[in-house]
Amino acid sequence: MRQRTDGTRAFLHRSNTAYQGRQLVLVKIMNLAKTARTLGLLTLVIGVSPFAMAENDGWYLGFNDGRSKAKLDDAQITSGLLGGGFATATFDEDDRDNGFKVFGGYQFNKNFALEGGYFDLGKFGFDAPTVPLGMLHGGMQLRGVNLDAVGLLPLSEKFSLFGRVGLTYAQSRNTFSGTGATTVTNANPSRLAMNYKLGVGVQYAFTESIQLRAEAERYRVNDALGNKGNIDLFSIGLIYRFGLKVPARPPEPMPVMATAPPEPAPEPAPKAVMSPPTPVSETFPAESPFDLSNPVAQPQRQLRLHIHPHLAD
Numbered sequence: 001m002r003q004r005t006d007g008t009r010a011f012l013h014r015s016n017t018a019y020q021g022r023q024l025v026l027v028k029i030m031n032l033a034k035t036a037r038t039l040g041l042l043t044l045v046i047g048v049s050p051f052a053m054a055e056n057d058g059w060y061l062g063f064n065d066g067r068s069k070a071k072l073d074d075a076q077i078t079s080g081l082l083g084g085g086f087a088t089a090t091f092d093e094d095d096r097d098n099g100f101k102v103f104g105g106y107q108f109n110k111n112f113a114l115e116g117g118y119f120d121l122g123k124f125g126f127d128a129p130t131v132p133l134g135m136l137h138g139g140m141q142l143r144g145v146n147l148d149a150v151g152l153l154p155l156s157e158k159f160s161l162f163g164r165v166g167l168t169y170a171q172s173r174n175t176f177s178g179t180g181a182t183t184v185t186n187a188n189p190s191r192l193a194m195n196y197k198l199g200v201g202v203q204y205a206f207t208e209s210i211q212l213r214a215e216a217e218r219y220r221v222n223d224a225l226g227n228k229g230n231i232d233l234f235s236i237g238l239i240y241r242f243g244l245k246v247p248a249r250p251p252e253p254m255p256v257m258a259t260a261p262p263e264p265a266p267e268p269a270p271k272a273v274m275s276p277p278t279p280v281s282e283t284f285p286a287e288s289p290f291d292l293s294n295p296v297a298q299p300q301r302q303l304r305l306h307i308h309p310h311l312a313d
Helices: 002-052 074-083
Strands: 059-071 092-094 096-109 112-130 134-154 159-180 190-205 210-222 228-241 280-285 302-307
Touching: 059 112, 059 210, 096 134, 096 228, 112 159, 112 210, 112 228, 134 190, 159 210
Parallel strands: none
Antiparallel strands: 059 096, 059 228, 092 112, 096 112, 112 134, 134 159, 159 190, 190 210, 210 228, 280 302
């Protein structure tokens, strides 16, 4: 009876330990999911808000596409193989792929903006021949969300330089397979981790609303086995700015009606200048030739009178 009781206690202890382990894993998953949800909501707010606030000229959306390059941790992979009893001398790496990102942002002024988005850096892998004879194949895919602070330096009305620093919350999905003497116990591990990213670029404005970007970014990543590395993304893309205020056209000046200058007042008619009258000479006999008192004709004496012409009429 006592042995049975001890066995029951041991079984219950193992069951309780396993339950606590599962609870701890569940709590970690929930915490990671909560962090991912928070960053996702921030990204969604930044990306969707331009549609709700299109009247503000600070909101924009963008898309970049390009090539990504991963730096695999060869030393860590070799160490892992040695720990499993294998040795390798060479790696056949597939460290390049296509990558893209979509993002939205708000530019507070000409020198500062805040961006959030989603990125997919592509798939990478390697093939490592092992001794004893075999082959280990490994692959990784990385995607996640980011939140960046962006500093801008305008060079002219069209060109600007910019730099960025931000946080990423990414999921690394790994795949492993082995051939020959190489066997894999966990073929598809995955991991969520928060890291940082850096970047620089140049921006050219075709118009006030449409702009071209070319940039280089470095993402710090963790794979599912805990190895740390870097993935570089070289990309070009377009951004579209919402709600740019079109400068109001100045009001057209009212047409000015040309008025004819006032006619000068008529000059007064010149006054008639009266020339002095020309004297008219009239001659009358001093004595009447029919003077009855003097029967003898007398010599006529002439008397000259000056008579005004008007009076002569």
